[in-house]
Amino acid sequence: MNINQLIALAPVITLAGTAIAVMLGIAVRRNFILSFGIAAVGIIMSLMALCAVWRGSPVQVTLLIRMDVYALFYMALLLSAGLAVLGFCYDYFKDREGENEELLLLLLTALLGASVLVASSHFAAFFLGLETLSISLFALISYPLNQTRPLEAAIKYLVLSGVSSAFLLMGMALIYAQCGELYFSGIGRYIASRQDMNVMVLSGIILIVAGLGFKLSLIPFHLWTPDVYEGAPAPITAFIATVSKGAVFALLLRYFVSTDSYAYTPLLNVFSVIAGLSILGGNLLALLQNNVKRLLAYSSIAHMGYLLVAFIAGGSISSVLVVESVTFYLLAYFITTIGAFGVVSVLSTPQTEADDMSFYRGLFWRRPWLAATFTLMLLSLAGIPLTAGFIGKFYIFTSAADGRLWGLLLAIIVGSGLGLYYYLRIIVVMSMNVEATAIKPAQDWISAATLAVLTILLVGFGIYPSLLINIIQSVSYGMEWML
Amino acid sequence: MILPALICVLLLGGFAAWFSERWSPEVPRWVGIITLTFEALLLVLPYSWVEHADGLSSVWFADFYSPWIPRFGIGFHLAMDGLSLLLIALTVLLGFMAVSSSWTEIKCRQGFFFFNLLACLAGTVGVFLAVDLFLFFFFWELMIIPMYFLISIWGHENRTYAAIKLFIFTQVSSLLMLLAIVALVLIHHKNGGTYSFDYFELLNTALDPDGAFWLMLGFFIAFTVKLPAVPFHTWLPDAHTQAPTGGSVILAGVMLKTGAYGLLRFVIPLFPEAAHQFAPVAMTLGAVSVLYAAIMAFAQSDLKRLIAYTSVSHMGFILLGVFSWNLLALQGSVITMLAHGISASALFMIAGALQERLHTREMGNMGGLWFVLPALSALALFFAAASLGLPGLGNFIGEFLVLQGAFSVNMVLTSVTTLVLILAPVYALIVMQKVFYGPLYQYSLLSDVSRREWVSLGLLVLMTVWLGLSPQAVLNVSAPAMQNSIAMER
Numbered sequence: 001m002n003i004n005q006l007i008a009l010a011p012v013i014t015l016a017g018t019a020i021a022v023m024l025g026i027a028v029r030r031n032f033i034l035s036f037g038i039a040a041v042g043i044i045m046s047l048m049a050l051c052a053v054w055r056g057s058p059v060q061v062t063l064l065i066r067m068d069v070y071a072l073f074y075m076a077l078l079l080s081a082g083l084a085v086l087g088f089c090y091d092y093f094k095d096r097e098g099e100n101e102e103l104l105l106l107l108l109t110a111l112l113g114a115s116v117l118v119a120s121s122h123f124a125a126f127f128l129g130l131e132t133l134s135i136s137l138f139a140l141i142s143y144p145l146n147q148t149r150p151l152e153a154a155i156k157y158l159v160l161s162g163v164s165s166a167f168l169l170m171g172m173a174l175i176y177a178q179c180g181e182l183y184f185s186g187i188g189r190y191i192a193s194r195q196d197m198n199v200m201v202l203s204g205i206i207l208i209v210a211g212l213g214f215k216l217s218l219i220p221f222h223l224w225t226p227d228v229y230e231g232a233p234a235p236i237t238a239f240i241a242t243v244s245k246g247a248v249f250a251l252l253l254r255y256f257v258s259t260d261s262y263a264y265t266p267l268l269n270v271f272s273v274i275a276g277l278s279i280l281g282g283n284l285l286a287l288l289q290n291n292v293k294r295l296l297a298y299s300s301i302a303h304m305g306y307l308l309v310a311f312i313a314g315g316s317i318s319s320v321l322v323v324e325s326v327t328f329y330l331l332a333y334f335i336t337t338i339g340a341f342g343v344v345s346v347l348s349t350p351q352t353e354a355d356d357m358s359f360y361r362g363l364f365w366r367r368p369w370l371a372a373t374f375t376l377m378l379l380s381l382a383g384i385p386l387t388a389g390f391i392g393k394f395y396i397f398t399s400a401a402d403g404r405l406w407g408l409l410l411a412i413i414v415g416s417g418l419g420l421y422y423y424l425r426i427i428v429v430m431s432m433n434v435e436a437t438a439i440k441p442a443q444d445w446i447s448a449a450t451l452a453v454l455t456i457l458l459v460g461f462g463i464y465p466s467l468l469i470n471i472i473q474s475v476s477y478g479m480e481w482m483l
Numbered sequence: 484m485i486l487p488a489l490i491c492v493l494l495l496g497g498f499a500a501w502f503s504e505r506w507s508p509e510v511p512r513w514v515g516i517i518t519l520t521f522e523a524l525l526l527v528l529p530y531s532w533v534e535h536a537d538g539l540s541s542v543w544f545a546d547f548y549s550p551w552i553p554r555f556g557i558g559f560h561l562a563m564d565g566l567s568l569l570l571i572a573l574t575v576l577l578g579f580m581a582v583s584s585s586w587t588e589i590k591c592r593q594g595f596f597f598f599n600l601l602a603c604l605a606g607t608v609g610v611f612l613a614v615d616l617f618l619f620f621f622f623w624e625l626m627i628i629p630m631y632f633l634i635s636i637w638g639h640e641n642r643t644y645a646a647i648k649l650f651i652f653t654q655v656s657s658l659l660m661l662l663a664i665v666a667l668v669l670i671h672h673k674n675g676g677t678y679s680f681d682y683f684e685l686l687n688t689a690l691d692p693d694g695a696f697w698l699m700l701g702f703f704i705a706f707t708v709k710l711p712a713v714p715f716h717t718w719l720p721d722a723h724t725q726a727p728t729g730g731s732v733i734l735a736g737v738m739l740k741t742g743a744y745g746l747l748r749f750v751i752p753l754f755p756e757a758a759h760q761f762a763p764v765a766m767t768l769g770a771v772s773v774l775y776a777a778i779m780a781f782a783q784s785d786l787k788r789l790i791a792y793t794s795v796s797h798m799g800f801i802l803l804g805v806f807s808w809n810l811l812a813l814q815g816s817v818i819t820m821l822a823h824g825i826s827a828s829a830l831f832m833i834a835g836a837l838q839e840r841l842h843t844r845e846m847g848n849m850g851g852l853w854f855v856l857p858a859l860s861a862l863a864l865f866f867a868a869a870s871l872g873l874p875g876l877g878n879f880i881g882e883f884l885v886l887q888g889a890f891s892v893n894m895v896l897t898s899v900t901t902l903v904l905i906l907a908p909v910y911a912l913i914v915m916q917k918v919f920y921g922p923l924y925q926y927s928l929l930s931d932v933s934r935r936e937w938v939s940l941g942l943l944v945l946m947t948v949w950l951g952l953s954p955q956a957v958l959n960v961s962a963p964a965m966q967n968s969i970a971m972e973r
Contacts, residue, residue, distance in 0.1 A: 365592075384654075385624045394617075394661070398555075401665045409662055417655040424631075424650060428643050431636050433591065469554045 001062060008059035008067040010049040011075060012115055018042025019108040026101045035101040036090050039108055043083045050076050058478070063183055064125035069478030070323070071119035073471070074250045077331060078118065081242045082111040084338050087450040088235035088345045096144070096350045103143050110136035110239065114247035121258070123172045123182040126251060130168070130215070133244060134161045140239065141232040153231025160224045164214030171207030174200050188259040202264055208255075209270065215248040216304045217297075219277040226289075229297035230355065234348055237293060238341030241300050242334045249304075253311060253326055257319045257479060268315045271308060272408060278305030279411045283418035293355040295422055296340060299381060302415055303333055309412060310396045313403030321402065323476035325395035328468070332380065332392035332461065339377040339454040343370055346447045360426060362434025371430045373455050378423040380458055383416060388461035485525060486547040486561040489571065490609050492522050497601035504594025511597040515582040518601060523575050526568075542967045544568065551618070555668070556679035560615040564964040566747065566817065567611045569957060570740055573824050574611070576946070577736035578604045583939040584832045585729035588839055589637060596637055596729075599629035603733055610741045614682040616664045619749075620657065623705075626738065627653050633730040634722060645718075645725035652718040656708035663701025667753070670694065686752060699754035699761060706750065709742030712802050713772040716795045720783075723791035724844070728835025731787065735794050736828035740820050743801045747813070751805065752968050758806070765806040766893055770900045772799030777906035781913060786834045786844045790827060793870055793910060796903065797823040797878070803900060804885035812888025813965045814958050815881050821957065822877030822950050826869040829943045833863045836936060837918070840929050846914070851923030858932040860919040862940050869947050871911040872904065877950030 006013075022038050025031075050072050053059075058068030065071075086107060093100040113132030120126040138161070142154030176182055178200040179190040191201065213221035229237050256262055282302030289295040307329055314322035347354035347370070354360075363371040380389030393416075400409050461468050496518025500511040547561045563571075581600055589596045606626025613619035627650060635646035664680070671688045672678050679685065690698070708715040719739075723731050751758050758765075773796050780792035797819060804816035836859060837852075838844055853860040869876040890897040932940070950957065 379628070382654075384628065385621045390624075394665075397661060397665045398669070401662060402669050413655060413658045413662070416658055417651050420651050420654050421647060424647050428635055428647070431632070433636070464551075466552050466554065469552065473554065 004056070005059055005061040008053050008056060009061050009065070010053060011046045011072075011079075012065075012112065012119070014042060014046040014049050015079075015108060015112045015115060018046070019105055019112060022101075022105045022108060026105070030099065030101055032090075032094060032100055035104045036086070039104040040083065040086055042108065043079050043086065043111070047076060047079050047083075050079070060121070064122045065116065065119045066121035067119055069475050070250075070254065073327070073475045074118040074247070075115045077334060078111060078114045078243050078247055081246070081334050081338055082107060082239070084342070084450050084454065085235050085239045085243070087446045088238065088338075088342050091444040091447040092233060092235050092345050092348065098145055100143075103140065106136045106140050106143075107239070110140065110243065114243050117247045118250045118254070120251065121184050121254075123176070126255075127165075127168065127172070129251075130248070131165065133247065134165070134215075137161075137240060137244060140236045141228060143236065144233055149231040150233065151231075153228040156224050156231075157228050160214055164211040164221070166211075167207050167214075168211030171204040171209075171211060174204030174207065178204070184255060184258045191260050191263055197264055197266070202266065205261055205264060205267060206270065209252075209267070212248050212252050213274065216245050216252075217301050218274050218304055218308065219281045219301060220274075222278070222282075222301050225301060226285075226294040226297040229300075230291060230293045234293070234341050234345035234353065234355075237296075238338045238345070241296070241337045241341065245300070245304065246330050246334060249307060249311075249326070249330060253314075253323065254479075256311070256314065257323070262315045265315065268312055271312045272405070275305045275308040275312060275408055276411045278302060278308065279408075279415040280418075283415045283422075286422050287418060289422070290357050291355050292344060292357065292360065292426065293341075293353075295426070296337070299419060299422070300337065302419060303381070305415070306393070306396050306412055307333070309405060309408045310399045312408070313399040313405060316403045317399060319479065320473075320476045321399050323479050324469075324472050325399040327472045327475060328395050328465075329392035331468070331472075332388035332458075335454050335458050335461075336377045336380040336387075336389055339373060339451060339458065340381070342447060342451050342454065343374040343377065346370060346444055346451070357426070357429055360429050362432050363430040365434060370451075373451050374430065375427050376455055376458055378426055380462070382420050382423045386459060386462045388458050388465070390462055391465045484547065486545055486563060486612055487559075489522065489525055489612065490561075490605050492525060493518060493601050493605035493608060496521070497598040497605065500597035500601060501594045504592075508593045511593045512582055512586055515597045515601060516579070519575060519578045519582065522578070526571060526575060542963045551615075554678070555617070556677060556681065556684075557617040558615050558681060559618060560681055561609075561612040561618075562614045563612060564967070565960040565962070566744065566964040569817065569821060569961055570611045570737075570744060571608055573740070573821055574604055574607050574737045576942075577732055577824060577828050580736070580828055580832060580939050580943065581729040581732040583935055584732055584835050585727065586935055588728055588835065592636070596633070599632045600729055600733065603629040603633065604737070607733075607737050607741060611744060615680050616668070616682060616685065616749075617680040619682075620661055620664060623657055623660075623741070623745075624654070626741070630730065630734065630738065633733075634726045637727040637730070638725040639727075640725075641721070642725045645721040648718045649722040652708055652715070656705040656715070659701045660705035663698045666694075666701075667698050682749075688753075690754070690757075692756065695754050695757040696760070699750060699757040702745065702750045702753070703758075703761070703765070706742040706745040707768070707802070709745070710739060710798045710802060711742070711795060712768050712799060713775050713795070716772070716776065719795060720788045720791040723794070723831070724785055724787045728832060728838075731831040731835065732828040735791075735831055736824040739794060739798055740824060743798070743805065743816065743820055746802070746805045747816070747965075747968060759808070762806040762808065763893070766803050766889070766896055769799045769802030769804075769806065770896050772796065772802065773900050773903050774799075774906065777903050777910060780910040781906070784846050786837065786846055786849075786914070786918065787831065788844075789846075789910065789914065790830045790834060793830075793907075794823070794827050796907070797827070797870075799900075800882055800885045803889050803897075807885070807889040807892045808969075809888050809891065810962075810965055810969055812885050812892075813969065814961060815884025815886075815888055817881075817961045817965065818877065818950065818954055818957065819881030819885060822869070822881050822947065825943050825946050825950070826866050826876075826878055829866045829940060829947075830863075830870065832936075832940060832943075833859065833866065836932075846917040849918040849924060850921045851919070853919045854923055855929050856931050859936075862932070862944070863919060864915055865944060866947075867911040867915055869951075871907040875948070875951045877947045877954070880951060880954045 113129045117129030138158045142150045217225040286298035310325040380387035383393035500514040503510040543562045545563045549559045551559045609622030776792045776795035783789040801816045804812040872879045
């Protein structure tokens, strides 16, 4: 490893260093504000390091990690999401009893795992990143001690995550047995050199897809999702829904593009079934929910299905458009999901989690700004114009229509119709006429500021997406050069 | 710069109305009036813009372009021709009516109400102006959200159901349209190598007949849901019944017209061959809508629901006219749009006025109102007569031209449609009979037409008579645009 590679790795090293700093800080003096400060500064420094590294990319750091524009962009996305979640965590946990400082440490290690994941170009880094992320998540989910729900959720996640890791390892083993390579490009060379499909490789990829399907909560691997979403503290739910899923999806896309696995067309049929089931099943099940967190859980299943449609289109269209579509959609999904769970987190008190519909009754007239923010987030999830979610959906439509996936497009349209119903239900509940005057909200300045930034980004990218599209285009072209 | 200003004025006025609520709950409605006056001035004053059109045929009065999302060739492209001008004028006129009819009816959260009202109008004006398909879709979706809030917050007893139904119907159908738009653009991209959502670029895209048919269907469904025509009409009676009067006025007067506008502006010029082949089906749907909705109207006991069904019936005429492929029928459709916008809005205002006084929409609970409310009853009689197509009033001209134009194309269908000339008086007179004549239902003293109602309804009376007696002025404005789309068909 030379000095260039070390510099390229700076963002990851900063993140790891911050985690250690937070740990040492706790050892010296247990203070939530102090730990929060160190964590926030560390993430911001890591983000700045990303900007510095951007110029010199791509750099291959050993066989394991490749710091190219794609990795850097996704790292920036994940770190920003982490920063937003950190902000919500501050207000959520500051008044709670118990020792909450280690939560920040776990957030940092989870971010570290996610960052390694999006930059990995080798099965070893892939697995290490994923496990670092998952193990941090178990602890994060069950963080509120003395409560049964989070504990139940964490156990569920732990067991299913363990099973999915086993699938993943088995898949890697099968591929390694056939190709003799763990390096993505090496696998790509093997696949390209063979005319016919290899059954071992195919079953290996299917096992990997099953493993990642758990993390992405695609139907039929979705059973943990509603329980974990409901049980975890609201900011952590936002983290699972965005950082964990986003990083895994980014890796899946990189793996498929760089190993040329699109050549295995039967896989695309498998994906089509999974996507169709996720879209319809997620939306249908969401209709039945009265719990906002469970509702958003099912809606996130459907959103992963939408995303998968753009991914499938990669089988027949240029990967540039696919990477662009997936990236834009993920970014919009990040903003909206973090915003929506942020609202839930702001409304929650140390005694109760604000996940029942009744918490939202007449919210428009009690806390108009919060309700307006939530409405915008929900409209963006529904893909209504003026929001980034609409541009994202437009991208999905474009790539799917280019790939001629008419059946899946129909599923998206039906799913969106169903989706609208439950999103509107929340909006209706919020706009119910309850005789109440606007109350003075609690002093959650950090959360309020984070929500404001997210809302501005949401509407800004919805009205004027050109700037973002230009950046994302450079990312997707950077991906192209990698091949 | 006039064209974006037309949209911005309404939007900014909406925000101003929202924030002006802080001073007093009465301010927002005045802000609404001032905003609409501004808008009207902006529309009427610069009649000299005929010279400004550059790069387009003289059909287009004004044009505004600014790049928006260059990645996909999406531009903020607005343009105005005779059809847009007429429909925007109608929008502004009915905007005044909507504000006027909400004057005392809305008792809570006036600021947000008038914001939604004006935002809805802004979206509609945007729909009438956009000539970039992406931008069109943007406005098309945008006008639904405020309407959704108008119904779901200020509506009547069953408002949630009605509002969600409206939203889902229009949203799902418009996603079909989005899919068609995207597919059209991708085909254009394959042919020419550039992405463009611009209407004028896409006009001459070479399509294979099969593909053209499916794309046309995507647009057609979105527009007929909004129009609405049988079998996609079921959201309308619910939405109208539950909407506050101001919302009903906008919905019936302006929003339904966006569907008709879309058919005229997009379906026929973009897919002439496919639309031509589809014409018999579309015309049949139109004729079925005309007759079926007229019969349904007769069967209603809820006054607003009845008027809603008459709207479906009148919109059927437009569908019939648009797909008849000749200038006469197209011009008839335009007149029907305007005349129906005015008469249906007036009827909804009268129904709203009755509801404000009697607190019911059930016709069974009304009766003999002529003795108590003579002036309002006379106005109701006038608009009922207009709605049944009495010669001398606007609706007659429209229906006459449509029937005449359609007769030369499809004699049988037109003859059957003409039966509505019997059905329409039946439903119009049943309203008069049940509500205004007959034995007096017990009422305490009711106040007759107020000065505000006189001004607004009187204006609509004048407009209806003017449209009926001298439609040529309007026909002249829309003729070039209609001739243009006829020319494209060939």
